[in-house]
Amino acid sequence: MKQGTGKMIISIASGKGGTGKTTVATNMALSLGADVTLLDCDVEEPNAHLFLHPTITAQTPVSTFIPEIDEELCTGCKKCAEICRFSALAVVGQKVLIFPELCHSCEGCMEVCEDGAISPGQRDLGVLESGNAGPVNFFSGRLRVGEAMSPPLIRKVRTKENESRTTIIDAPPGTSCPVIAAMKGADFVLMVTEPTPFGLHDLRLAVEAVKVLGIPSGLVINRSDMGDDSVRTYAASEGLEVLMEIPFDRKIAEAYSQGITIVEKFPEWAEKFRSLYHRIEEVAGAKETAE
Amino acid sequence: MIRELVIVSGKGGTGKTSITGAFASLGKNTLLCDADVDAADLHLLMAPEVQCRSAFMGGSLAEIRRDDCSQCGRCRELCRFDAISEDYIIDSLSCEGCGVCVDLCPEGAIDFPIQQCGEWFISDTRFGPMVHARLGIAQENSGKLVSLIRQESMTLAEQKGCDLILTDGPPGIGCPVIASIGGATALVIVVEPTVSGLHDMQRVAELAAHFKVPGLVCINKFDLNEEMTRQIEEYAVKRNMQLLGRIPFDPLFIKAMIAGKNILEHAPESQAAKAVIDIWKKLVSSPSMNAMGIKDLSQVIQ
Numbered sequence: 376m377k378q379g380t381g382k383m384i385i386s387i388a389s390g391k392g393g394t395g396k397t398t399v400a401t402n403m404a405l406s407l408g409a410d411v412t413l414l415d416c417d418v419e420e421p422n423a424h425l426f427l428h429p430t431i432t433a434q435t436p437v438s439t440f441i442p443e444i445d446e447e448l449c450t451g452c453k454k455c456a457e458i459c460r461f462s463a464l465a466v467v468g469q470k471v472l473i474f475p476e477l478c479h480s481c482e483g484c485m486e487v488c489e490d491g492a493i494s495p496g497q498r499d500l501g502v503l504e505s506g507n508a509g510p511v512n513f514f515s516g517r518l519r520v521g522e523a524m525s526p527p528l529i530r531k532v533r534t535k536e537n538e539s540r541t542t543i544i545d546a547p548p549g550t551s552c553p554v555i556a557a558m559k560g561a562d563f564v565l566m567v568t569e570p571t572p573f574g575l576h577d578l579r580l581a582v583e584a585v586k587v588l589g590i591p592s593g594l595v596i597n598r599s600d601m602g603d604d605s606v607r608t609y610a611a612s613e614g615l616e617v618l619m620e621i622p623f624d625r626k627i628a629e630a631y632s633q634g635i636t637i638v639e640k641f642p643e644w645a646e647k648f649r650s651l652y653h654r655i656e657e658v659a660g661a662k663e664t665a666e
Numbered sequence: 667m668i669r670e671l672v673i674v675s676g677k678g679g680t681g682k683t684s685i686t687g688a689f690a691s692l693g694k695n696t697l698l699c700d701a702d703v704d705a706a707d708l709h710l711l712m713a714p715e716v717q718c719r720s721a722f723m724g725g726s727l728a729e730i731r732r733d734d735c736s737q738c739g740r741c742r743e744l745c746r747f748d749a750i751s752e753d754y755i756i757d758s759l760s761c762e763g764c765g766v767c768v769d770l771c772p773e774g775a776i777d778f779p780i781q782q783c784g785e786w787f788i789s790d791t792r793f794g795p796m797v798h799a800r801l802g803i804a805q806e807n808s809g810k811l812v813s814l815i816r817q818e819s820m821t822l823a824e825q826k827g828c829d830l831i832l833t834d835g836p837p838g839i840g841c842p843v844i845a846s847i848g849g850a851t852a853l854v855i856v857v858e859p860t861v862s863g864l865h866d867m868q869r870v871a872e873l874a875a876h877f878k879v880p881g882l883v884c885i886n887k888f889d890l891n892e893e894m895t896r897q898i899e900e901y902a903v904k905r906n907m908q909l910l911g912r913i914p915f916d917p918l919f920i921k922a923m924i925a926g927k928n929i930l931e932h933a934p935e936s937q938a939a940k941a942v943i944d945i946w947k948k949l950v951s952s953p954s955m956n957a958m959g960i961k962d963l964s965q966v967i968q
Contacts, residue, residue, distance in 0.1 A: 390705050392678010392837040397862065419838035420676055420869060422862040440746075460725070460765045481746050481764030520872045523809060523841035548678045548837055549704035552806045555759055572923050573683065577705040583803045587759070601917055603924050625890075632860040632891035 382410070384542040385655060386561035388585075390577030392548035395567045395597035395621070400545040401426040402637050406648035409510045412540045416529045416557040417547040418501060418516035425634045427508035435503045437516070437531045439524075440480040443496030444471045455484035455493060476523060500528045505535070512540065526556040533557075541652075550580040558585065563659045564592040565618070570602030575609055582613060591659050595651070598623040616658060619651045667958055668823045669851040670816075670831040671949070672701070674874075676866030678837035680858040681886040684919050685942065686834040687711035687928035690793040692946040697828040698791065699819040700798040701846045702836040703784065703811045711928055714789030714796045722799065722814065724783030724807035725763035728756050734775035741767035741776065759804060783807050786815050788822060795826055809841035816846070829957075837866075839873045847873070852880040852954040852965075854910070855902075858887050859894035864901065871905055871967055880954035880965035881907040884945050888912035906968040908952055911945040913938055 387400045397415075401423055404413045415423040424431075442455065442464065451469035463477040464484055475498045485493040501518040516532040518525050525547070533556075536542045546557035558564050564585045568574040578594075585592045594610050599620035610617055621627075621637075630640040638645045671689075673682045686708060690698055700708040728749075730741070735754055742750045744767055749760035768778040783806070786799035797819040801808050819831050835846040835853075847853060853874055857867045867883075874881055883902040888895045899909055914937050922932035930939050949955060954965040 391707070392705075393858075394679060419840045419843075420678075420862075420866040422677075422865060425861045425865060458766065458769055460763060479762050479764055481762060481766050483744075483764055483766035483769070486744065486766065486770065518840065520839060520869055521844075521876055523844050525838075525840045549808075550803055551704045551801055551808045552804070553840065555804050559759065571920050572710050572926075573707040576707055576710060580705060580803060587804045601920055628890055632858075632863075632894055634861040 382538060382541050383562045383656065383659060384536060384544065384560070385563045385565055386544040386546050386558045387565045387567060388546040388554055388558055388581055389548055389567045390550055390581035391568065391574055394569050394574060395595070397422045397426065397545055398597070398631065398637065399565065399567050399595055400543050402644065403648045403652060404511045404543050405636060405638050406645040407541060407652055410540045411510070412512040412514065412535065412537055412542045413545065414532050414535060414542060415515035415545045416532050417545055418518040418525050418528045418532065419547060421515045421517055423545050424513070424515055426636050427511065427513060429506040429508040429513040431504050431506040433505045435505070437500045437503050437528055438497035439500050439527050440482055441475045441478045441496045441498045442473060442484045442493045444473065445492045445494065446470070448490045448492035450490050452489070454487045454489070458483040458487050480527070500524070503531055525553045529553060529556040550584045554584060555588070558588055558590065561590055563655050564590050565595060565655065566592055567595045567597055568606055569598050570596055570604070570606040572605070574602070575606045578606065579609070582615065593618040593655060593658055595619045595621065597621045618654050619647065668820065668829055668831060669955060670833055671852055671854060671955070672833040672835050672846055672850040673854045673856060674835040674843065674847065674870055675837055675856045676839065676870035677858065677863050680856045680863060681919070682856050683707045683711070683834050684923065684929065685856055685884070685886070686832055688930050688942045689832050689946060691928055691930040692943065693830050693832060695828050696794050696830045696832055697819055697823045697826065698793065698796040699815060699831055699833040700796070701812045701816060701833050701842070703799045703801045703815070704808050704836060704842060706798055706800060708834045709798055711923065711926060712791040712793065712796055713926060714787070714791045714798065716787045716789045718788040720786055721782050722784040722786050722811050724781050724805060724810060726765065726778040726780045727758050727761045727763055728765065728767050729777045729779065730754050730756060731775050731777060734773050736773050738772060741771055744770055763806070784811055786811065786818065788818070794828065795822055797822060809845035812836070812842045812845035839869050843870065843873065847879055848877055850879050852882055852952070854949065855881055855883050855907070857883060857885050857898050859885055859891040859898060861894070864894065864898050867898065868901065871907065875905070875967040878963070878966045880962065881905070881967040882910050882949060882952060882954070883907050884910040884913065886913045887915035889914050906966070908965070910948045911941060913941040913945070
C-alpha cells in the first residue's frame with residue numbers, strides 16, 4: 376500500500392479470458408465513485424470504455440526506441456548486429472538492415488556503435504487514452520494492430536497511477552509477461568473466475584503467477600451457479616478467500632451485451648461492490664501487518 | 667495438402683475451446699493443436715495421453731556472479747528495463763534477456779544462462795494426435811512457443827498423413843496471436859453478441875487482414891442479443907468474411923466440460939450440437955478450405 380495514504384492499487388486478473396474482469400473492474404470503480412482511477416491494461420483488447428462511456432480528453436501516441444542508422448557514418452563493423460539478441464539488425468555487405476518489429480528497445484546497438492551512426496528512432500506501440508467517466512479518472516492503452524509487444528504500453532498506462540487515488544487495473548488474460556506487467560507492484564490481486572474446469576485450470580495458473588510476485592489476493596466467482604464446486608474446494612485448499620459471488624442472471628448478461636454495467640441496471644449491487652472493496656482493504660491490510 | 671484451421675476470437679471466453687473440441691469429433695484424419703499456450707484448456711476436453719515430452723528453451727536471463735562483481739554500476743546504467751537493484755541483484759521478471767549488461771560488464775561478471783520457459787507435448791487422443799504445450803508461469807516468448815508447436819503440428823501431420831490441423835488459438839491480438847495466424851489456411855472467428863465481442867473481433871479481423879487470411883465467422887450465444895448478432899454479421903459481410911452460423915446460449919456446454927467431453931459427445935441431440943454440425947458442414951465446403959489447399963484470394967478478409 377502507498378505509505379500513509381491508504382489508497383490501494385488493485386489489479387484484476389483471471390488467467391482465463393471472458394470470466395468477468397472488466398465487469399468487476401468497471402462496477403467496482405462506479406460503486407466507489409470519487410477518488411478512483413481505472414486503468415485499462417488489457418491493451419490488446421481494451422473494453423472498459425464500452426461500459427464506462429468515458430469522455431476522452433486526450434489521446435497520446437506511445438512509442439518505443441528502435442535504432443536509426445546514418446549510412447554516411449556507418450562503417451559496416453557489425454558490432455550492432457552482434458550485440459542484438461533479437462536479430463533486429465543484420466549487416467549485409469556494408470549495409471545495416473533493421474527489422475523494427477523484432478526490436479526490444481534495449482539500446483545495446485546504440486551503445487556499442489563506435490561511429491555514432493545509430494540514433495534513436497521510434498516504433499509506434501499504440502495510444503494512451505485519458506478521460507473521465509463521471510468522478511472516475513479513466514486511462515486506457517490501445518495497442519496498435521500488428522504490434523506484438525504489449526508490456527511496454529501496459530507499463531506506460533501504469534505511469535498514471537496516482538498516490539492520492541484508489542487505482543483499479545483491468546488486466547489482460549493469461550499468465551505470461553503482459554499479465555505480470557499489469558500485476559507487478561499492485562497491493563492486491565483480485566482474481567475473477569467461473570466455476571468450470573477451464574476456469575479452475577486457468578485460475579491455478581494465475582494463482583501461481585501471483586505467488587511469484589508475492590502479492591496478497593482474493594477471488595470473485597462469476598456466474599457462480601453455472602458449474603460445479605471444484606473452484607470453491609480449490610480456493611479453500613489454497614486459503615484464497617472468496618470475496619464475492621455473482622450468480623448467473625440472464626438480465627445481467629443481456630445488459631452486459633449492450634454495454635450496461637450491473638450497478639446501472641441493479642443499483643443495489645453498488646453496496647456489494649463497496650463491501651468487496653472494504654474486504655480487500657482488510658485482507659491486504661492484515662497481510663501487511665503480518666509482514 | 668495439409669490445411670490448417672485456426673480458431674480465434676479477440677475477446678476471451680467466447681467459446682473457442684468448446685467449439686474446437688466439438689470440431690474434433692467431426693473432422694476425419696485431423697490433428698489437434700492447442701496454441702493458447704498461456705492458458706491452455708483444450709486438453710481438459712481431450713484427455714491426451716502424452717507420448718513425447720520436450721523442454722521449450724526460450725531466451726537467456728542475466729545473472730551477476732557476486733564474487734566477481736565490483737559494483738561499478740555500469741550494468742545498472744545500461745539496463746533499460748530497471749532489472750538490476752542497488753545491491754546488484756537481477757530481477758528475473760524484469761530482465762528482458764537483451765544481454766547488453768552481459769557483453770559490456772567490465773569485469774565479465776555476468777552470466778547469461780538459457781532458460782527453460784515451458785514444455786511441449788505430442789499426445790494421442792480419442793480424436794487423433796494432439797500437439798500442445800505449457801508455458802512456464804510468468805514467462806516470455808509465448809509467440810516463439812506458438813510458432814514451435816505449429817511447426818511441430820505440421821511435421822507430425824505429414825508423418826501421420828493427417829490432412830487437417832485444428833488449432834485452438836489464444837485471445838487478444840498480440841504476439842501469440844500473430845504467431846498463430848500467419849500461414850493459416852483460414853481463421854474461424856468465434857464471437858459473442860456483446861459490445862466487447864464485436865469490438866474485439868474487429869481488432870482481430872483487422873490484424874488478420876494484414877496476413878491476407880480468409881476469415882469465417884460463427885456467433886456463439888447468439889440469442890443473448892439478437893440485435894448485436896445482426897450487427898456482427900453485417901460487419902463480417904462488409905469485411906468479406908463468410909458467415910458460418912449461430913449457436914444458442916446453452917449451459918450444456920458447461921455440463922459437457924465438467925464431464926470432460928465436447929458438446930457432440932455429451933448432448934448430441936441438443937440444438938447447440940446441431941448448430942455446431944451445421945457450422946462444420948459450411949466450414950468444410952467453404953471455398954477457402956478447398957482440398958487442394960489453394961489460397962483463394964477472393965476469400966481473404968478485406
